[in-house]
Structure formats: structure tokens, C-alpha cells
Amino acid sequence: METMDRSTRTASPSRLFRFLGAVLTLLLAALLAPAGSHAAQDQVVTGTNQGVSSIRIAIPNFKPLAEDAQTGTLKTVFDRTLFSDLQNAGMFDVVSKSLIPPGTPGAPSEMRAAAYAAAPANASFVGFGSLGVVGGRLVVNGFVFDTKNAQFPQVLAKQYSEEPGEEMARQVAHRFADEIIRTLGGGTAGIAETKIFYVHAAGGNKEIWEMDYDGENQHAVTHLGTISLSPRISPDNTRLAFASLGKSGFQIRMYSLVLNRTVAFPEVGGTNISPAWSPDGKQIAYSSSRTGDPEIWVSDPSGAEPRRLTSFRGPDASPVFNARSGAQIAWISGRTGLPQLYIMNADGSGVQQMTDGGYATSPSWSPNGQAIAFAWNRKYGPGAPGGQDIYVMEIATKKWIQLTSDSGTCDFPSWSPDGRHIVYACSPNGNTERSRIWTMLANGTQRHAITGTGSDMPNWSWK
Amino acid sequence: MKIAVIPPQYRSAARSVAMLSLGALMLAGCHHKTTVAPAAPAPPTPAPTASLTAEPLAVDLGQSVVLNWRTTDATSVSIDGLGPVAVNGTQTVTPSSSTNFHLVAKGDGGTAEANVRVTVRVPAAPATPEPSNTTTDDASADKVFHQNVPDIFFDYDSYTLRPEGVSAAQKAAAYLTAHPEIKVVIGGYCDERGSAEYNLALGENRANSAKTALVNDGVSASRIRVVSFGKEKQFCSEATESCYQQNRRAQFSIDR
Incomplete structure (x- = not known):
């Protein structure tokens, strides 16, 4: 620490x-x-x-x-x-x-x-x-x-x-x-002054909402009338990147919290989802299937200078930068079957597989750079018992601890900027309509729900 | 982080202590209703939400439609024409004419409504014969299309075509080769399990597997568009393998 x-x-x-x-x-x-x-x-x-x-x-x-x-x-x-x-x-x-x-x-x-x-x-x-x-x-x-x-x-x-x-x-x-x-x-x-951005489901649509860290002051940010997912707030709290369903499928969108409107971000072919900010705010990483296969790409926050980091067939999604150094990216890849947690250097080199079983998703890199929180169903499979829970892995040793249990399907952990807390979402079945957002200390204690149902995919602001 | 390793024989005791102290906390809270806040302010009773879908949305007279509804935070739910119903459910109906199904969900937090319109195609009178493939009659064109270009289904967490998927793709390719004017959009879908983000990537791989099969069978790639919906547009919502299977698919539609 x-x-x-x-x-x-x-x-x-x-x-x-x-x-x-x-x-x-x-x-x-x-x-x-x-x-x-x-x-x-x-x-x-x-x-x-x-x-x-x-x-x-x-x-x-x-x-x-x-x-x-x-x-x-x-x-x-x-x-x-x-x-x-x-x-x-x-x-x-x-x-x-x-x-x-x-x-x-x-x-x-x-x-x-x-x-x-x-x-x-x-x-x-x-x-x-x-x-x-x-x-x-x-x-x-x-x-x-x-x-x-x-x-x-x-x-x-x-x-x-x-x-x-x-x-x-x-x-x-x-x-x-x-x-x-x-x-x-x-x-x-x-x-106490930080914010949490999240997905709110109502009437078949999903919009991006914002609330105070304690669940107070819940209000809508977007009014797009479609399905918007994966809100990610920029480190300086001025821009919100997310993915939104349009006529040509899911595309990365950028919303300015200064101008209170969406700002231009280029549409490209294929499914473009799960954006993530580098800690200096100068790059975003996201999953793009413009080549026909979902891969991790990096561009500047305006979408310019896109470059591909991964090139294995199969789903690659949910990248997140090392929140301290920006020099590494963790993400989820299905290159060997069920989705597993991987890390690599920010230029695509040095790929390491971190989990070797179950169904791992949604990494969030701790502010001190030493650990990754993620969702994991270690006994995943048709008919298998057990839920999907939140885990934290120490990167240097690959040792992990389980933070939640018997809470249904939990997903989308996101660290608080002080590294003492984790916000996440749990539902009985993985559906946003029945999902609530919870917070806990980073050791799994003091868990409590901070929203009602219909709230999913929380993202804690950087400050 | 402080970590205490508790031997197994003391674990239940530790748990009881935790429960007791939780109880003590709650009691303390009762003495100071207005001043001692619990760790999280209890959210107010949420307003109910409701959704209602029909499959298919258009039928010929005499055919049936499956209504599927879900609500949250509702205590009573009713659908016009069907009366009070369970808070979540599925029902097969056979409307005699085009019908607006209207669902009202009432709960402690308010009222929510949902609507779906089912179109019933009454056979045209013989006095006004119309060719069945007029461009305005999208619904019947869709029907012919779906008979010849069936959905392709996938195994759990897989985007590899099964043998029957390969033959379905061959049938689809033959029809599309014979109808070069049709453009196709392939939707990739996943069941409700697993992560929303990963499923969007997986759905993209499923739709692309179907596209690749069509292209290998001679359909021009320029006629095919691919959209992944992941698990965002569920065909059905029961937690059963048969429903999961219906959701794990690449679905072909005419790209208009």
C-alpha cells in the first residue's frame, strides 16, 4: 500500500x-x-x-x-x-x-x-x-x-x-x-466527494446515470432512447466514454460533462464496446471487431490513431489500463475457450494469462497498480452450481481472494480512487432489470446495496 | 488490509459474533432514528418496471402468439383482455384481429405500463388479388425469407457452427444466390448467462461465423452486414436450457 x-x-x-x-x-x-x-x-x-x-x-x-x-x-x-x-x-x-x-x-x-x-x-x-x-x-x-x-x-x-x-x-x-x-x-x-457512473434500465432502454458515492443524488446523464453500456469516466471527470446501440450495432460514444452533450467519436465497422481510459487521460482502449474479430484496440480519446494490440481469433473485450502506471492493460479473452483474465504491456507485448479456469470477466485495476478486481465463476458450465463472485488478484503472485459469495451473479467491480472500496453489481440471474449496485471495503466487508433494481455496470470516478 | 485466519472450528462462532454485532448496530440505530444513519441510506421503494413482448409480432389469422412479460417491484399485474396475471409470465394467445396488448403493473412505488401490438393478417378478399411479393408486404416477404434462411444455433459459449448449422448455412446460401437482390443483416445473440461485455464480443463472433459460412458458399460479403446484440435483446427470458438455446443464435433478416 x-x-x-x-x-x-x-x-x-x-x-x-x-x-x-x-x-x-x-x-x-x-x-x-x-x-x-x-x-x-x-x-x-x-x-x-x-x-x-x-x-x-x-x-x-x-x-x-x-x-x-x-x-x-x-x-x-x-x-x-x-x-x-x-x-x-x-x-x-x-x-x-x-x-x-x-x-x-x-x-x-x-x-x-x-x-x-x-x-x-x-x-x-x-x-x-x-x-x-x-x-x-x-x-x-x-x-x-x-x-x-x-x-x-x-x-x-x-x-x-x-x-x-x-x-x-x-x-x-x-x-x-x-x-x-x-x-x-x-x-x-x-x-466522499467522488461519483459513480452506471447503467440504468427502464422501459426496455438503458441509459447512463450518475450518483454520489453513497447512492444519493441518482440522476440520468444520457437520454439516447437506446441501449447504452459500460460507462467509463475520464480521469479528469470531464468526459464519459461508453458503448451505445445504433443502426450499425454497438459503437463507442463520448459524452462531454462540460458541454452536457455527446461529442463526435468516429463510427467504424463491427461491434465496438467496453472503452477504458489510461490514467493520464490521453488514450482509450476498447474492443473493436472492425477486422471481423473482436480485438483490443487503442486510440486517442477522439478516436484518432487507432491501433490494434491483440490478434487472436475469438472474443477479446473489457480492457482496463494499469491505473497507476498506464503501462499495462488487463482484459478478457476467449482465445482458449471460456473467457479468462490476461494482462499485457500497453504496446501489446508480454501477454500473460492470469486465470486458468472458470469464467472470468470485467477486470478493474487497483489505484496502486498492484491488484486486479474481477468477476469470476470458478465452476462455470451448463448445470454447474455456484454463482459469479467478485475476486481480487495480486498481480505479482497471481494469488487471489474471494470477496463475495452466495450473492447470485455479481459483475463489474470498480475500485474507489483510494483503493479502500469496490463498487459492483449483483443480480439473481445476470439481468440488469433485477440488478442492484453494491459497495464494500476492498477486503469484502461492509457490503451494502446503494441502489434499487435496474442498476448495473458501475464505474467509480478517478477522484 | 487486515486478514485474520480463522480455524474451521471457530468459523460458525465468528459468524454468530458478526450477526450479534450487526444486531447490536441495528438496535443502536433504532434509538436514533433521525441521527444515526445506517451505512447506506435505504433506497426509497422503487417504482415498478414492466416489459411486454410478443413473438411473433405478426401472424396470419388463426395462428398463435406468445406473450412474454416481466415486471419488477410490482404487487399486482394485469393485461387487458387477460385479466390479472402473475408478475412474470408467458401466455399463448390467438387474437382474431390486430390487438394492442396493454399491461399495467402496480406496486408500492407507483404504476408502470407496457404495450405491444400484434398484427393479425386477415387473408385478402379474392376480389382484390395481390401478388404475395409486393414490396409493401414486408411481413410475408420476411416469412418466405425465414423459411429459406433459418436461424443458426450455437453451443454454449461457442461460436463454431454445428453440423446442422453448416447445412442451414448451405440452404441459406442457395436461397440468397437465387435472390441476388436481397441484402442480409446477421444478428449475433447470446443467452443471459455471463458478462454483458464479453457476450457482445461473443455474439459478434457468432454472427461472423454465419457470415463466413455464407461467403464460403458463394454469397458476396458486400451483401452481408453483421450486428452483435450480445445478451441485450433476449428472445425469451426463462432460466431454462431450451430458452438459453433459442437465445444462442445467429439470426438472419432482410437488410432494408
Whole structure:
């Protein structure tokens, strides 16, 4: 993990990461055990939030700065969102609100940190502040105190002044949560301000939709009245590449989130699907069958200078760049029969097969470049039992762990930019109409659905 | 990532502990309905969705049509003329005239509707004889076409023609050679299992296998267009092998 060696202003996070490194080694040892991978897999339980290794933080409700009804409404939204963001972050043990000491501290002078350090809260940190609609503005003052540091307890102080509204109250809570995560998490940015793009099915059509990372604020991006699939947001959040069914079949389309309309992308022969951005935003890779056989191609984001990377007969689809270096591409190929996970250098050389059985699809490269999440049905075949689940493979060793089980058909994992979370979709039968989008920590814990049915193919923004 | 290796004998205990702490979390949540949010806000009751298809869409008088409907988040579903029906189902009907089938799905989240029109071709009166192959009569032209250019079916996760697929392609090539004015579009389809993206690539390979067979039997490649639909346009939606097989096909249509 990138954050492992960075110094942090508090001791516990860096100790946490060193500990995590040690237990990862233990896991790999377990995988190598001669008992066979099946038995070993069943005995592995992973978790970033177990025991004493996560940071215990208390978040008392913010103090109202005004008595009006709007302040009350916005404060409810803000308190709920901030609490939920820190719980979702995967690095905190958030103190239950029923254990929080009495009183509502709104400013540093009102904070009695010792009460938070004591039982039953036992908090190492406390995040608190005040919120109100003052002079027509939503004003939020947020602070974080280190409860064990009596002399200089203040770790963070932030002030926000924005147009009042529930959406803005949520966004401000997301921003403050990300500040707390950046400060206490060893410098890795939080994800509370990130977006998830996905496919929404209704009335026989599939459109591209967008939502906040926690499932709030779901809304349509495209209104094309056809079947659009595989949304992929550019690293700078300005363009959305996807595939859409037109008269000549599926073609790559490009939507500008700045202009709010589709922009030109050349149509070529054959089926053109599953685009993917390079981390510098200067190239896209996709599957194109312009030669009569689906192969992986790379072009610049305007479609210019297309060049072919693969040349084996059989389906090749779902490319994804190494999210850190951009120097490698993982993809799915059916060149030996059932689809398997492969990686190659970004110029097409150095092909390596990563899986050697079952039905593997939908790779997503981790932000640190070291692992690939993908969907795998290891017992795939007519009449075979077992579902399709989400797995993570460490590239250097090809060792994998299974993250979901007994969830039906799960597909389309996509990493959060901090590498701590994975969003994915599950349905009883692989149909979008019955599919929901879920998120979990990257070790498979804290799974929860963030959409209703009809939502599929999630793609987490790069920042 | 923190990983704990739990010996098998403690696994059920670990699971119970996890369940208990989940229960404790939920109880804590009850004390603070408005302030303690669960990890994910529960989505509101989703509005129902409904789709209704008929196969075929056009029949001659006396022939039957298979209606197929699917709904989600619906508590009651009815189709005009058929009355209340199951939330998902299939029914064979024999309409006596062209009919709009109208489905209404009601659920906690609202109401959804779906429509499909079935055209019933009543035989033309003898007083106005028309040649059957007029250009306006696309439906009967399609019928003749499909009799002579049948769909080609594939094995599971395969795009190789089976022996009967090879003979079907030969029959199709003979008909197309005799009718050089017809252009063909070949649709590649897959069953509902597996990944949507991979199936689009596989469907392309299936349609191209059919195209290659036609070209090898003398049909000009310039008359043939290929479109893959993957698993996006399902012919049927039951989770049965017979339905999967009907979906795993290359389907020929007249390219107009």
C-alpha cells in the first residue's frame, strides 16, 4: 500500500498499515498451504475494521447556529451524511451516538476532550462543530480534536460558507469528511466527494446515470432512447466514454460533462464496446471487431490513431489500463475457450494469462497498480452450481481472494480512487432489470446495496 | 488490509459474533432514528418496471402468439383482455384481429405500463388479388425469407457452427444466390448467462461465423452486414436450457 511508509502526525494509522502488511503476508502463506486452494480460501476472513487497529472517532451532532426550521433540516442531513461517510471510510471505528457524552460542543472552547477519551466513548479523536443558515448562507464550522493531547488537541479546523440547500449540506459534509480522512488517514484522499457512473434500465432502454458515492443524488446523464453500456469516466471527470446501440450495432460514444452533450467519436465497422481510459487521460482502449474479430484496440480519446494490440481469433473485450502506471492493460479473452483474465504491456507485448479456469470477466485495476478486481465463476458450465463472485488478484503472485459469495451473479467491480472500496453489481440471474449496485471495503466487508433494481455496470470516478 | 485466519472450528462462532454485532448496530440505530444513519441510506421503494413482448409480432389469422412479460417491484399485474396475471409470465394467445396488448403493473412505488401490438393478417378478399411479393408486404416477404434462411444455433459459449448449422448455412446460401437482390443483416445473440461485455464480443463472433459460412458458399460479403446484440435483446427470458438455446443464435433478416 502506498500509504504504508508515509509518516503521519498520529502514531496509530502508520502502525495500522504496518500491521496490515504483516497480515497480508500471512494470508498469502495461507493461500500457498498444501491443503489446496479451496480449503484455504474457505478459512480466510478479511477485515480492515476489526479489533483495535482502526481509529476510534466520536462525531457528536453539530450545534445549531440558528433556531430556524431550515437550519434544523440541513443539520439533520449534514449530521447523517458526515457520520455515514466516516463509517463508510473503512478506517474508523465510529463511536455510537448513544455513547457520546452529554452536551453539544459547537466550538473549541466548548469541547471537553477528556470526557470523550473516557469510557464509554473511548474516542481517540472527536469531530464536532456548528452549522446554521446565517445571513442567507449555509455556514459550517468543523473541528477535529485529538482527545489524548491535552496541550494542543486541535488537529483540524475548517469553515464552509455556501448556498443553503439539502444537496449542499450533503456536499459540505462530504468535503469535511474527506478532510478528516486525509488528515487522519496518512494523506490518502477520502472518497466522499467522488461519483459513480452506471447503467440504468427502464422501459426496455438503458441509459447512463450518475450518483454520489453513497447512492444519493441518482440522476440520468444520457437520454439516447437506446441501449447504452459500460460507462467509463475520464480521469479528469470531464468526459464519459461508453458503448451505445445504433443502426450499425454497438459503437463507442463520448459524452462531454462540460458541454452536457455527446461529442463526435468516429463510427467504424463491427461491434465496438467496453472503452477504458489510461490514467493520464490521453488514450482509450476498447474492443473493436472492425477486422471481423473482436480485438483490443487503442486510440486517442477522439478516436484518432487507432491501433490494434491483440490478434487472436475469438472474443477479446473489457480492457482496463494499469491505473497507476498506464503501462499495462488487463482484459478478457476467449482465445482458449471460456473467457479468462490476461494482462499485457500497453504496446501489446508480454501477454500473460492470469486465470486458468472458470469464467472470468470485467477486470478493474487497483489505484496502486498492484491488484486486479474481477468477476469470476470458478465452476462455470451448463448445470454447474455456484454463482459469479467478485475476486481480487495480486498481480505479482497471481494469488487471489474471494470477496463475495452466495450473492447470485455479481459483475463489474470498480475500485474507489483510494483503493479502500469496490463498487459492483449483483443480480439473481445476470439481468440488469433485477440488478442492484453494491459497495464494500476492498477486503469484502461492509457490503451494502446503494441502489434499487435496474442498476448495473458501475464505474467509480478517478477522484 | 487486515486478514485474520480463522480455524474451521471457530468459523460458525465468528459468524454468530458478526450477526450479534450487526444486531447490536441495528438496535443502536433504532434509538436514533433521525441521527444515526445506517451505512447506506435505504433506497426509497422503487417504482415498478414492466416489459411486454410478443413473438411473433405478426401472424396470419388463426395462428398463435406468445406473450412474454416481466415486471419488477410490482404487487399486482394485469393485461387487458387477460385479466390479472402473475408478475412474470408467458401466455399463448390467438387474437382474431390486430390487438394492442396493454399491461399495467402496480406496486408500492407507483404504476408502470407496457404495450405491444400484434398484427393479425386477415387473408385478402379474392376480389382484390395481390401478388404475395409486393414490396409493401414486408411481413410475408420476411416469412418466405425465414423459411429459406433459418436461424443458426450455437453451443454454449461457442461460436463454431454445428453440423446442422453448416447445412442451414448451405440452404441459406442457395436461397440468397437465387435472390441476388436481397441484402442480409446477421444478428449475433447470446443467452443471459455471463458478462454483458464479453457476450457482445461473443455474439459478434457468432454472427461472423454465419457470415463466413455464407461467403464460403458463394454469397458476396458486400451483401452481408453483421450486428452483435450480445445478451441485450433476449428472445425469451426463462432460466431454462431450451430458452438459453433459442437465445444462442445467429439470426438472419432482410437488410432494408
